[in-house]
Amino acid sequence: MSSTILHSVGDAAAEAPVMAGDAASLADEKNPFLVALGERVRALRARRGMTRKQVALAADVSERHLANLEYGVGNASILILLQVAQALQCSLAELIGDVTTSSPEWLLIRELLEGRDEATLHRVRVAIGEMLGTGGAAVHSPRVALIGLRGAGKSTLGQRLADDLGFPFVELSREIEKFAGCSVAEIQALYGQNAYRRYERRALEEAIQIYPEAVIATPGGIVSDAATFNLLLAHCTTVWLQASPEDHMRRVVAQGDLRPMAASREAMDDLKGILAGRAAFYSKAQFHVDTSAQPLDATFEVLRRTVREALGLPV
Incomplete structure (x- = not known):
């Protein structure tokens, strides 16, 4: 050409x-x-x-x-x-x-990793975390983090799970607002996305430091920052709460957010795009629970059994 x-x-x-x-x-x-x-x-x-x-x-x-x-x-x-x-x-x-x-050294490491499958890259990431002292795979951590897009059921199921386990329930979005002294929407509008991510990282670091046992409901975008997501994976037992795009939309509207209804077709397309873009990161969670597959009570039982078995607690 x-x-x-x-x-x-x-x-x-x-x-x-x-x-x-x-x-x-x-x-x-x-x-x-x-x-x-x-x-x-x-x-x-x-x-x-x-x-x-x-x-x-x-x-x-x-x-x-x-x-x-x-x-x-x-x-x-x-x-x-x-x-x-x-x-x-x-x-x-x-x-x-x-x-x-x-x-x-960076180039030599890149060459060693190039073309490796996801399972191999996962093992390498865990090994590097353990070698550097930043944490490997937190398989049995009694600090349980629920991840997933907004409307997956993190707050509802998270509170029920915390009550069942006798653990504190931490809504990370609320902790972010405490640090900033204003709402999440105001943080993003006044200070921008980068500032919000800094507050998010700080809130997670403090939650990990304060709570040896807890159920943490994380913001949907926590996977957007690799350093914060690495911290989460290293110090928490992670569960991805999955749902269909339609259920995500319906639950968000039910929570009182009517903004998606202004342009429902575009909003649904955007939601599907976000979900597709984050799914590969959400899938790094140790456990997956589909919250669209059955009613709330049945979904909670699946989550409860999954977490209790992972922590070695009686079911």
């Missing part, structure tokens, strides 16, 4: 070749990301022992365009970057500076 049609619209100014001296004079005008990208391209080219001309030919881009990219003034399209990565025989992640490509 010709490199000409792959240049981004904003690349016109980058067509003129830039020499090292000129690049230095433009240092204050350069975007730091583009400068770092150019440095990585040069370093990767040096590691491969390739001249700029060789890389340009292999990538099917002009040498002038590659020079501008290396000097941090070429705002290349994603397809150009992909071609350059292929020419340098590296991943696109390495080219753009993913942290897991930032050192030889």
